[in-house]
Amino acid sequence: MTTTAVGSRELPHPEREDIRLEEVLHALADPMRLRVVRELAGEGRELTCSEVELPVTKSTSTHHFRVLRESGVIQQVYRGTAKLNGLRRADLDALFPGLLDRVLAAAALQCERLDG
């Protein structure tokens, strides 16, 4: 876990080469975290934590975003007082080609199946 911190408000992120498959899978293995990832992928832009509505408390939500960040699935950057979340798609696609897309497709199929 390294970061090129230039200020106290920079959050630690793993470098690309330190991202591990097992931790990415663990991060994606939770319904709330999978929902965050689907929303970020669907919107195709950075979102604040409050733009991603989760039916959990604020502290639980913060926990989920932290697990996603520490595993290398998302980056979190402060812009003023807002924390912006973005998918690390380039890093994930470089390390694990096609994996994120397969997980997103599987999640979409499962949603259709369970809601249909």
Place this chain on the structure above:
Amino acid sequence: MTTTAVGSRELPHPEREDIRLEEVLHALADPMRLRVVRELAGEGRELTCSEVELPVTKSTSTHHFRVLRESGVIQQVYRGTAKLNGLRRADLDALFPGLLDRVLAAAALQCERLDG
């Protein structure tokens, strides 16, 4: 979790429609369990638990195989006194097309990267 038990030694497995993406990802998110899945995929046949050598105690190994079975990733069938383990590839491929192959490829790439 249902099973068509005809004897006391049949182990419970989820039906295909009860397999959930989050549980499959959780099952795959552990280095030892990922290793089991890679060996089963690589051998392309059923293996006994002792044929899959893991650097853990027997009870830990049994736990990992149970997590894989209960999530729907593998089936475990008694043949005499041996418990045979097989990947539920048809079920996983039907529910989550391409996912298992992407995970296996990602695991192989990561191994190369870390060992290389």
